[in-house]
Amino acid sequence: MSNAQEQKLMKAFGKRISEVRKSRGVTQQQLAEHINMSVVAIAYIETGKRWARLGTLNKIAKSLKVTVANLFEGI
Amino acid sequence: MSNAQEQKLMKAFGKRISEVRKSRGVTQQQLAEHINMSVVAIAYIETGKRWARLGTLNKIAKSLKVTVANLFEGI
DNA sequence: AACAAAAATAAACAACTAGTTTATGTAACT
């Protein structure tokens, strides 16, 4: 699958995570370590190259102290 | 993986979809046909047994005329 | 400009899972 619309969504979503993360003054490395995940995975998600499982979404949201719904805001 | 917290999230999410769907007066069958997906998959998602890919989330949201963020509201 | 830190990207891989089909069971309603 993975059509154009979906790609766009993923990019927007990744950008949102990236922004929230930066607003918290956290590096990808730090986030990765905090949720016990590889930096590469974070980078892939933030650049919209890969989607994340619910568990991952949840961990990221929790780590950045936002709700999952909030991560989807404006998407 | 798939811990308890994640299970809870998935259940809540499924319940939300179920509610929105019913509020639209749509059956699982109708939703399934509309987004070209099996009824079983819909049932699994609504009962929190399976998570959905972004493409699926998007299709469901679109079909039910809500935003993806809205589906996560209160979750 | 030079350097260091942070991030992006690639490729190959393993493990997991979303979604399918088929079939059966249950609950509510007429």
Place this chain on the structure above:
DNA sequence: AGTTACATAAACTAGTTGTTTATTTTTGTT
């Protein structure tokens, strides 16, 4: 009793997430 809607099970497949390693590019600092 029959129908409709939904839940659940099992087995299977295709596709995806997330990993590691390594290289390149971007960004920020001195």
